[in-house]
Amino acid sequence: MGIDGGPAPWGRPMRKGTGLALCLALLLLAAGIPGAQAGEVGLSTESLKCLECHGKRGQIHRFQNDEFVEVYLNPAKYKISVHSFLSCSQCHPDFSTEHHPARRFKSRTQYRVKSAAVCRGCHTADQIKAKSVHANLLARESEGATPVCTDCHDAHSVTPVTGGRIIRSETQHCMKCHQYELFLICRNGDKVPLKVEISHSETHAHVKLRCSDCHYGFSSEEHPRRNFRSRRDYTIAASESCRRCHFDKYTKTLDSVHYTMLSQGNLKAPVCNDCHGSHAIPHITRGVKGRTMTTQKCRQCHPEIYAVYAKSVHGNALFNEQNQDVPICIDCHTAHDTENPLTLEYHEKIPQMCGNCHANPAVVSKYGLSTEVLKAYLSDFHGVTLGLYRKQREEGLYKPARPIAVCTDCHGTHNITSAVSSDPAYVKANLVKRCQKCHKDASNNFPDAWLSHYKPSLSKYPFIFIVDTAYKIFIPIMVVGLILQIFLHIWRYAVNR
Amino acid sequence: MRSTGEGMKKGTGADMEKGKKKIRRFSVFRISEHWMVILTSVVLFATGLSQRFWHMESAQWFILKVGGVDNVRWVHRYAGLLFSLALILHVAVATGRVLRLKWSPSMMIRREDFRDAVHNMRYYFGLENHPARCDRYDYMEKFEYWTILVGGVLMTATGAVLWLPTLFTRFLPGEVIPAAKALHSNEALVIFLINAIWHIYNSIFSPEVFPLDTSIFTGYISRERMLREHPIELAAIEGVGLEELLKSGKKETGVVKSGPAPAPGVTG
Numbered sequence: 001m002g003i004d005g006g007p008a009p010w011g012r013p014m015r016k017g018t019g020l021a022l023c024l025a026l027l028l029l030a031a032g033i034p035g036a037q038a039g040e041v042g043l044s045t046e047s048l049k050c051l052e053c054h055g056k057r058g059q060i061h062r063f064q065n066d067e068f069v070e071v072y073l074n075p076a077k078y079k080i081s082v083h084s085f086l087s088c089s090q091c092h093p094d095f096s097t098e099h100h101p102a103r104r105f106k107s108r109t110q111y112r113v114k115s116a117a118v119c120r121g122c123h124t125a126d127q128i129k130a131k132s133v134h135a136n137l138l139a140r141e142s143e144g145a146t147p148v149c150t151d152c153h154d155a156h157s158v159t160p161v162t163g164g165r166i167i168r169s170e171t172q173h174c175m176k177c178h179q180y181e182l183f184l185i186c187r188n189g190d191k192v193p194l195k196v197e198i199s200h201s202e203t204h205a206h207v208k209l210r211c212s213d214c215h216y217g218f219s220s221e222e223h224p225r226r227n228f229r230s231r232r233d234y235t236i237a238a239s240e241s242c243r244r245c246h247f248d249k250y251t252k253t254l255d256s257v258h259y260t261m262l263s264q265g266n267l268k269a270p271v272c273n274d275c276h277g278s279h280a281i282p283h284i285t286r287g288v289k290g291r292t293m294t295t296q297k298c299r300q301c302h303p304e305i306y307a308v309y310a311k312s313v314h315g316n317a318l319f320n321e322q323n324q325d326v327p328i329c330i331d332c333h334t335a336h337d338t339e340n341p342l343t344l345e346y347h348e349k350i351p352q353m354c355g356n357c358h359a360n361p362a363v364v365s366k367y368g369l370s371t372e373v374l375k376a377y378l379s380d381f382h383g384v385t386l387g388l389y390r391k392q393r394e395e396g397l398y399k400p401a402r403p404i405a406v407c408t409d410c411h412g413t414h415n416i417t418s419a420v421s422s423d424p425a426y427v428k429a430n431l432v433k434r435c436q437k438c439h440k441d442a443s444n445n446f447p448d449a450w451l452s453h454y455k456p457s458l459s460k461y462p463f464i465f466i467v468d469t470a471y472k473i474f475i476p477i478m479v480v481g482l483i484l485q486i487f488l489h490i491w492r493y494a495v496n497r
Numbered sequence: 498m499r500s501t502g503e504g505m506k507k508g509t510g511a512d513m514e515k516g517k518k519k520i521r522r523f524s525v526f527r528i529s530e531h532w533m534v535i536l537t538s539v540v541l542f543a544t545g546l547s548q549r550f551w552h553m554e555s556a557q558w559f560i561l562k563v564g565g566v567d568n569v570r571w572v573h574r575y576a577g578l579l580f581s582l583a584l585i586l587h588v589a590v591a592t593g594r595v596l597r598l599k600w601s602p603s604m605m606i607r608r609e610d611f612r613d614a615v616h617n618m619r620y621y622f623g624l625e626n627h628p629a630r631c632d633r634y635d636y637m638e639k640f641e642y643w644t645i646l647v648g649g650v651l652m653t654a655t656g657a658v659l660w661l662p663t664l665f666t667r668f669l670p671g672e673v674i675p676a677a678k679a680l681h682s683n684e685a686l687v688i689f690l691i692n693a694i695w696h697i698y699n700s701i702f703s704p705e706v707f708p709l710d711t712s713i714f715t716g717y718i719s720r721e722r723m724l725r726e727h728p729i730e731l732a733a734i735e736g737v738g739l740e741e742l743l744k745s746g747k748k749e750t751g752v753v754k755s756g757p758a759p760a761p762g763v764t765g
Contacts, residue, residue, distance in 0.1 A: 381678075384551055388566040395561050441663045448671025449662060456679075461672060464679050471683035475690065482694045488621040493704050495623075 043079060044087035049097045051075050067108040077157035091118050115155070116148040123149075133177060133223050139185060152177060170210045173220045190231035196279050204280040214241045232267045238278065239271035246272075252336035260340070270301060275335075288322040298329040309414040325363050331356075348390050350406040351377055368420070376453040377407070402438070410434055519717040520734065530587060531713045534645065537580040542689050544573035549682045574660055581653040584646070603633040606643065610636035630739070632729040641696055648688040655681040 043051070053059065055075040062068040078084055089096050105111040128134045137147035175196065182194035198204075212219050228234040243250035253259050253272075261269035275297040284290060295318070299306040309315040309329070317323035332353050333339070339346045355374035357363045364371060377383045386404045410431060411419065419427065431447040439446065456465040523531075547556040547569060563569045594600040613629035613636045620628050629635070634642070658665045658677040665673060700710040705722075712718040723731040724742070732742040 384548070385566060388551060388557070388560060391557055392561065392565045439663050443663065443667045445666040445669070445671040446663055449666060449674035450671075451675055456675075461675070463672070464676050467676065467679045467683065471679075471687070475683070475687060478687065479690055479694065482691070486694070486698050488618075490704070492621045 043075075043084060046087040046089060046097055047078075050088045050095075051078075061103075063105050063107050063111060065107045069108060069111065073156040077154075081154075081157040083156070083158045091121075112148050112150065113146050116146065116150055119149040119153075131223065135225060136182070136184060140183070151180060170212060170220055174211045174218075184226070184228070184234065186228045186230050186234065188230045190234075192228070192231050192234045198280050203283075205283050206279070206281050214238075214244075216241055216244070235273055236262070236267065236271050239273050242272040242276075249336045252334075256336060256338040257340040258338055268301070274300070288318070288324055291324065291328045292318065294330060294335075295328050302329075305414050312412075312414060312416045313418045314416060315414075325357065325367075327357065344403060345393070347403055347406060348386055348393075350408050351383065351386065354407045370453065372455060373453045376451070376455060380450070382406070405434070405438065409437075518720040520720055520723050520731070521716055522712050522718040522723075523716045525716065526590075528713060528716055530583060533583045534580070537576050537583065538688075538692070540576040541573060541580060542685075544569045544576065545682075545685050546689065548573070549685070574656075577653070577656045577660075580649065581656075584649045584653060588646075604639060604642055606636075606639055610639055630728045630743075631726065633727055635726065637695075637699065641691065641699075644688060644691050648684050651684050652681060652688070655684070 051073075054071055054073055057070070057072050059071050060068045061071050083091075094101050105114065125138060129138055134147075141147065175198075178194055178196045180195060184192040184194055186192065206214075217224050226234075228237065249272075258269045258271075262271070282293075285293075295306065295309070295315075310319055314326040317326045318328065330338075333341065351374060358369065359371050359374040361371050378387065382405050386406065389404065408416075428444075428447055431450075432442060432444055435442040435446050451461055451464075454460045456462070456468065458465060543559065544563070547559045548566070550556045551560070551566075560566050560569050563572065591602075591604075595602050609632075613631055616625055616629040619625045655677040658669075658673060659681060662674050700706060700713075701708065703710075712722075720731065723734075728742060729739060732739045735742065737745075
């Protein structure tokens with residue numbers, strides 16, 4: 001920044017000062033200094049003399065490290081600044097119309113820090129602290145980070161933080177400060193960066209929102225002081241504001257395992273911002289790119305599971321074939337009301353979850369997969385028991401004591417491989433081990449009791465097919481025969497009477 | 498057990514049986530066996546069919562009332578065990594008595610049973626003048642008996658496989674389990690339907706016996722019913738020839754229509 005701040009990306013001079021300007025003016029009056037009307041009268045002789053040189057462009061002052069600064073100030077702006085009643089030497093005490101000592105600074109930074117110290121000659125720390133935004137800056141002074149007033153307030157056209165320019169939007173007002181590397185210091189010493197990274201070319205989801213829509217209590221007039229124990233506390237508190245608009249999602253999260261963890265005091269549990277980010281929040285997209293991005297969010301906390309998933313038939317298809325049909329984390333675990341997957345309740349839902357795709361011809365038929373798998377499972381021992389257990393649980397009458405094998409117990413969860421391409425002997429060997437988890441004394445023959453999702457037919461399990469078919473034919477004939485006999489008997493009885 | 502209402506032309510059952518002789522038809526052992534079958538089969542049908550038709554509201558209502566499918570299964574298994582023991586006892590007693598006490602195997606299916614069935618069909622259509630004349634058990638009773646006996650053996654065997662799948666698959670292929678399931682549930686339906694339609698009609702709703710055929714509960718049957726339904730056995734009990742019995746019966750009741758002689762081959 002030069003001695004005279006160049007025009008900011010937005011804004012023109014304001015007709016009226018904002019609250020800050022008023023505040024500064026009042027401060028000056030209180031200090032017994034002649035009013036700001038001085039600026040209207042005109043510049044002091046000394047100032048006019050200095051401006052003869054410093055009011056012209058093209059002169060620079062070079063520092064020892066070869067950085068330089070243009071020693072120019074805009075006379076017009078200086079004339080309307082709140083400091084126009086001051087003569088140059090009141091801020092630059094060694095200089096006068098007679099004296100112009102040569103100064104040497106190591107760097108531009110050193111120069112800025114030294115020159116900012118001048119402001120503190122009039123504006124005491126207590127006065128500055130009255131604004132919470134300044135209080136934070138001053139708090140950092142003890143750590144050696146000297147706040148540089150001129151970073152926000154132009155050096156010569158001293159106006160409020162707006163720079164005396166028209167603020168078209170609240171966002172612009174906030175960005176006046178939050179474009180800089182400011183930090184909020186938490187009680188445990190954590191630093192929360194306050195610089196807001198918003199690229200204006202980007203169309204993020206919240207582009208139409210004002211800062212105060214989320215930062216409740218803040219406005220161009222209000223800037224309450226906030227105090228957080230840690231940076232994590234700040235993030236969690238900040239996420240609370242999301243529910244003001246996304247109440248449906250918020251209520252869902254209340255049922256999630258993440259919220260349960262959080263309420264139990266585990267602050268690592270994710271909150272809205274952890275997955276969605278803040279400020280430049282991207283739109284949710286359903287394409288491969290969006291779905292891949294979603295898996296990356298979960299990966300932040302679940303890297304091991306992500307690695308296993310990436311190698312599975314589903315993950316491989318997503319990452320290497322850009323396949324949109326395969327499930328990503330949230331298809332099974334859901335995004336907001338993420339349940340604890342280790343509960344019996346969740347376990348019971350798994351067949352339906354897998355069935356969402358594997359019983360849907362529109363999804364799996366093109367891969368040559370049977371859509372009968374869910375039906376085959378549900379009509380067999382495990383499926384029936386599972387269905388009844390769920391019913392029992394819903395009625396609250398009875399709590400099943402044991403888990404029933406579902407899809408994932410045989411096929412795996414995140415590490416699902418293709419059942420078609422796997423070696424049958426290998427599959428069977430694994431199956432025996434799985435069966436033995438519940439059926440302790442299961443032998444090698446035992447897994448064959450499960451018909452591998454096949455419906456019995458003449459080519460697959462013909463004996464079972466024949467038994468079923470024979471009974472299907474025999475039972476109706478028998479019933480009709482018996483009823484016919486009964487009717488004949490009644491008829492004969494009636495005739496005889 | 499079965500006739501066509503000819504004996505009902507005059508008088509009512511109460512009048513008829515008042516001064517009539519009652520004949521002992523079933524021993525206490527048979528009565529107990531029947532009670533056993535009633536109790537176990539009611540439990541087995543309720544707990545078994547509710548599992549087979551588990552998706553139906555009524556089945557789910559029942560399962561929840563019993564306290565869940567696990568309870569239903571345990572009740573079913575132990576009721577099945579009880580039924581199986583009764584079945585084994587029955588077969589053992591029958592075999593022993595036939596072999597050692599030289600009892601007549603009256604439940605054995607014979608050629609006459611098929612002939613009687615055809616005869617009755619013809620009678621229903623008016624092609625015969627009288628119903629088939631049967632021995633101690635008519636062909637319809639035999640049909641029910643063998644349904645329960647053969648069905649019971651099949652149910653016991655397949656039920657055991659389903660109860661202890663890991664044991665049976667040690668020496669039998671795994672496919673035995675779904676095969677046993679198919680047989681067990683289909684055969685159960687057959688037994689259930691025969692009982693629900695045929696046995697309940699014959700012993701309750703048939704106009705011959707309505708409101709209830711009490712012989713299996715009291716052990717006694719009226720001579721009049723014996724004459725109608727089991728004339729061959731009655732003739733043997735009374736030590737007279739069938740012809741003679743039928744003539745006297747006709748005289749006594751005046752209702753047995755004259756007709757051809759009893760089917761050939763039917764003896765006392």
